[in-house]
Amino acid sequence: MRIQQSIRAAVSFALGIFITFSQSHSAEIGLITLGVYGLILGIGLAATVLIQGKAAGLQELPTATLATLVGVFALLAISTSDGQQAAFKALVAAWGLIYGAFALYQARRWGFSDLLGRDFLISAIFALLLGALFLAVDLDIVSAVGFFGAYLALDGVHLGIAAATPKSK
Numbered sequence: 001m002r003i004q005q006s007i008r009a010a011v012s013f014a015l016g017i018f019i020t021f022s023q024s025h026s027a028e029i030g031l032i033t034l035g036v037y038g039l040i041l042g043i044g045l046a047a048t049v050l051i052q053g054k055a056a057g058l059q060e061l062p063t064a065t066l067a068t069l070v071g072v073f074a075l076l077a078i079s080t081s082d083g084q085q086a087a088f089k090a091l092v093a094a095w096g097l098i099y100g101a102f103a104l105y106q107a108r109r110w111g112f113s114d115l116l117g118r119d120f121l122i123s124a125i126f127a128l129l130l131g132a133l134f135l136a137v138d139l140d141i142v143s144a145v146g147f148f149g150a151y152l153a154l155d156g157v158h159l160g161i162a163a164a165t166p167k168s169k
Contacts, residue, residue: 003052004060005119005163007044011037013156019149027084030145031074034091037152038071059109062102070095085141089134092148096131100124119162126155 015033022029045064070091077087103124110117130151133139139147 002163003048004045005159007048008041009156009159009163011040011044011156012152013160016149016151016153016156019145020153025142025145027088027141027145028078030088030092030141030148031078031084033145033152034088034095034148035071035075035078038067038069038074038095040071042066042068042071059106063099066095066098066102085144088141089139089144092144093131093134096127096129096134096151098131100127100129100131103127115162115165115167119159122158123155126151126158 015037019025019029019033042064045060045067049058049060049064074088074091077084077091080087101124103120107117107120107124110120112118112121130147133147134144
């Protein structure tokens with residue numbers, strides 16, 4: 001699991017920093033970032049599952065599939081000129097709610113007293129808050145891309161710390 005956390009941390013933090021220091025917070029930048037995030041995350045998690053082949057690793061396949069689909073749809077949405085904002089908001093809301101629900105399931109599966117279970121719980125809370133924010137509030141595109149970048153940076157830092165933390169005995 002540490003390899004998956006490390007991959008997610010590196011991708012999330014790098015793209016969160018990219019959005020933070022990008023001068024344009026347009027829908028196109030958001031979709032590009034979301035597409036790259038989804039594809040790298042999906043391919044990276046699927047590759048680690050294939051290499052490791054453990055039952056615990058197989059639990060990452062739904063996340064890899066979801067991330068890849070969101071990434072592909074985000075990159076396809078770049079070609080439309082008038083629907084980019086709606087596509088970005090819908091894809092981020094879908095990612096947040098679906099991944100958040102799955103991470104919550106993972107947290108319950110591992111147990112809330114287990115270190116990995118608590119890490120999944122924190123990631124689930126971040127993702128569910130992101131999805132709920134995008135559904136409940138009518139954000140302008142600059143704020144929406146900024147909140148997505150903040151989610152990536154926070155999740156990247158959290159997962160980086162989780163991947164670097166020694167296993168408890």
